[in-house]
Amino acid sequence: MAAIADGSTTAAGSNAEGKLLRFALKQDAIGSGANGLVFLAVAAIFGSMFGLPAAFLVPVGAFLVAFAATLLYLAGRPVVNRAAVIAVMVVNVAWVLASAEMLIAGWFPLAGLGAAFVIAQAAVVAGFTGLQFAGLRKA
Template sequence: MATVASTIHPTADAKLLRFALKQDAMGSGANGVVYLVVAAIFGELFGLPAALLYPIGVFLVAWAAALFLLASRPTVNRAAVGVVMAVNIAWVVASVELLIAGWFPLTGLGTALVIAQAAAVAGFTGLQFAGLRKAG
């Protein structure tokens, strides 16, 4: 009977996976810090309430720390990467829903921001999936 490894050992080729996790962390962390520092200005500029951007900023900073931790471990936990990809997919779906449902009076810049972030997160997820496959 074949078994599936639940972790990816350092000897496995996990460079792409670690790269994807770190890129996701840097993008998430940078967005989170910006949201926390200039939520009121961004809210007005993009048509998003600052009251929404503050908790999202906190989440993104914590998320970035978790991603960096996951990427830096001697062994990468496949289940944890699966959770990362699921959260990323949920972010993309929520972004599309935000655009379709019209929850907020987004400006043109706000619409562009939501689309760009969804595309970036989808790209990170694709890289993470490819990294998982390559790592075996």
């Protein structure tokens, strides 16, 4: 049985209910971790391809690797903490909003490929957040 902890209360659900939430957290971890590792490994190359400075991509990459590790930890716990999942969703929403702001405000001189990448990854993060929300509601 999957269990969700809400501070002082624990709600147990069926395996199918907990599976969606754990799946969403793990998929978010895979995507975040992969992006983070690529940003760290080839920041200069990505920077020139996308129009993003390496000095921006390296700390973002480090954050994404740490975020991915946190997501894997949460997904692997016998009891998934509801407040922690909500915090993950808040971070994801902030990521999507910051991505939109980056495009609208023109923070960086993005190449066409860079703008497409920012839009695509924001859409994927929004999708992960939707899955996490659905999984949280079911659990």
